[in-house]
Amino acid sequence: MVEVKKPGRLLVDRATKPSMPRYLKLRHDPGRDRWVLLAPERILTPDAIAVTVLKLCDGERTVDDIAAKLAEEYSAPADVIAADVVELLQDLADKGYIKG
Amino acid sequence: MTDDLKIDGHVDAIAVDDEPTTGAIGDQEESNILCAVAPVGLLAELTHRCPLQCPYCSNPVELESVKNELTTEEWCSVMTQAGEMGILQVHLSGGEPTARRDLEDIVKAAADAGLYSNLITAAVNVKRERLEKLQELGLDHVQVSVQDVDAAGAERIGAFKNALQTKLQFARWVKELDMPLTINAPIHRHNIHNVPRYIDTAVELGAQRIEIAHAQYYGWALLNRAALIPTYEETVASIEYVEAARERLKGVLTIDMVVPDYYAKRPKPCMGGWGKGFMNITPAGKVLPCHAAESIPELNFDNVRDKKLLDIWMDSEAFNAFRGTDWMKEPCKSCAFKEVDFGGCRCQAMAISKDPRNTDPACSLSPYHTEMVKIAKQEAAKPAAAFVYRNTRNAAKVGKAHGEALEPAE
Numbered sequence: 001m002v003e004v005k006k007p008g009r010l011l012v013d014r015a016t017k018p019s020m021p022r023y024l025k026l027r028h029d030p031g032r033d034r035w036v037l038l039a040p041e042r043i044l045t046p047d048a049i050a051v052t053v054l055k056l057c058d059g060e061r062t063v064d065d066i067a068a069k070l071a072e073e074y075s076a077p078a079d080v081i082a083a084d085v086v087e088l089l090q091d092l093a094d095k096g097y098i099k100g
Numbered sequence: 101m102t103d104d105l106k107i108d109g110h111v112d113a114i115a116v117d118d119e120p121t122t123g124a125i126g127d128q129e130e131s132n133i134l135c136a137v138a139p140v141g142l143l144a145e146l147t148h149r150c151p152l153q154c155p156y157c158s159n160p161v162e163l164e165s166v167k168n169e170l171t172t173e174e175w176c177s178v179m180t181q182a183g184e185m186g187i188l189q190v191h192l193s194g195g196e197p198t199a200r201r202d203l204e205d206i207v208k209a210a211a212d213a214g215l216y217s218n219l220i221t222a223a224v225n226v227k228r229e230r231l232e233k234l235q236e237l238g239l240d241h242v243q244v245s246v247q248d249v250d251a252a253g254a255e256r257i258g259a260f261k262n263a264l265q266t267k268l269q270f271a272r273w274v275k276e277l278d279m280p281l282t283i284n285a286p287i288h289r290h291n292i293h294n295v296p297r298y299i300d301t302a303v304e305l306g307a308q309r310i311e312i313a314h315a316q317y318y319g320w321a322l323l324n325r326a327a328l329i330p331t332y333e334e335t336v337a338s339i340e341y342v343e344a345a346r347e348r349l350k351g352v353l354t355i356d357m358v359v360p361d362y363y364a365k366r367p368k369p370c371m372g373g374w375g376k377g378f379m380n381i382t383p384a385g386k387v388l389p390c391h392a393a394e395s396i397p398e399l400n401f402d403n404v405r406d407k408k409l410l411d412i413w414m415d416s417e418a419f420n421a422f423r424g425t426d427w428m429k430e431p432c433k434s435c436a437f438k439e440v441d442f443g444g445c446r447c448q449a450m451a452i453s454k455d456p457r458n459t460d461p462a463c464s465l466s467p468y469h470t471e472m473v474k475i476a477k478q479e480a481a482k483p484a485a486a487f488v489y490r491n492t493r494n495a496a497k498v499g500k501a502h503g504e505a506l507e508p509a510e
Binding site: 008009010021022023025027029031032036037038040041042043044045046047049050053088091092093094095096 | 216350
């Protein structure tokens with residue numbers, strides 16, 4: 001067997017620049033009027049906040065950048081939001097849906 | 101699926117496996133919106149032709165012949181209709197789906213219909229150029245079956261020379277093309293000791309997922325149960341290993357496990373409920389609520405050659421036969437779990453008790469449970485029986501005449 005680099009677990013913090021692997025498809029499902037994230041043999045149904053976060057995961061923005069944007073949109077303190085975003089992205093990263 | 105599908109409070113997830121055990125998106129009971137009651141997953145069995153002869157194959161014992169297979173146009177129409185009615189994912193399976201020379205057309209039709217496509221392949225007869233072409237046409241995900249991580253075992257179980265090396269080479273191509281890869285590991289007494297090495301192999305290959313899929317004993321696998329079923333102790337040890345590995349490999353490898361229901365106390369919620377979230381189309385176009393449903397003789401199945409897929413989903417006799425809970429008998433009828441496991445697997449109830457309305461004998465409340473498990477444990481304790489390989493010759497020999505009903509407990 002050839003040696004393939006073994007990837008480690010991504011630990012998300014406020015400096016992480018999260019991105020979605022390109023094989024995931026975030027798409028509006030018109031019939032059910034909701035967003036779905038299509039993944040290998042899985043369908044995720046993110047709520048409005050999670051959809052906003054996922055759309056901002058472009059590999060350029062940091063978690064802090066994303067939190068700042070959300071803070072503006074939802075008029076909430078950025079620190080509180082950053083903690084929530086880290087939690088959400090860590091959970092998604094542990095299932096393989098977010099890379100750093 | 102025993103995988104924990106709970107993600108953060110902001111996201112829900114459901115499995116859309118080819119043998120799913122979670123239900124549909126949306127609240128079906130309260131919604132009149134068409135798409136809210138439409139299925140999310142479609143298993144398209146494009147052909148029953150296959151280069152392998154695995155004795156646990158999920159195809160029916162009576163295999164469909166090539167001359168009855170749907171045409172290219174008919175399969176493409178199925179994909180279009182599936183997209184229109186709200187289906188989100190399609191599994192292109194078989195048999196071996198790459199045995200169809202028009203797989204490219206079908207993949208393109210699926211992509212055009214907005215479906216997330218999954219190729220479920222034995223990966224022994226596919227050239228790299230063909231995989232590249234399929235990716236170009238919109239294929240989203242590839243699942244490769246690996247019969248054993250020991251070369252000799254893989255060769256014997258699938259009855260195919262050099263199967264392991266060929267499959268691993270193909271899996272590496274999938275990764276080189278930056279496509280997501282699932283390794284499917286069908287588990288039974290001949291390879292259950294290799295579960296740890298299966299997981300290591302998946303990590304080394306860079307796979308996203310591995311399915312540790314313990315054989316489910318209907319169809320060919322029921323016929324071969326005495327050749328396949330592992331002991332209770334081996335089974336428990338393998339499940340414990342997988343649960344620890346899941347924790348260790350968080351964020352690296354998703355491990356899904358289909359547990360052997362004979363050794364469970366509660367039945368699996370088969371298909372996430374009959375006619376609730378998934379449909380299956382046979383090579384000849386028959387539309388089934390699950391891939392084994394043809395083993396229930398009283399059911400009549402509609403065909404995509406005669407009717408629209410949506411009409412079949414909504415109105416066909418076979419889909420309505422065990423939808424919801426009205427069809428249930430005791431002990432299901434008054435059971436607190438009837439909306440959780442839907443009484444388990446109808447096909448297993450049929451195979452073991454000869455009445456598809458009975459509780460799945462995998463349930464400890466079934467009067468057939470004790471006897472079924474006792475026989476299985478006796479089989480597991482004896483030396484393995486010889487394989488009845490899955491091929492057309494054996495299919496003709498065995499026919500429908502296998503399996504007598506067990507006697508229920510008093």
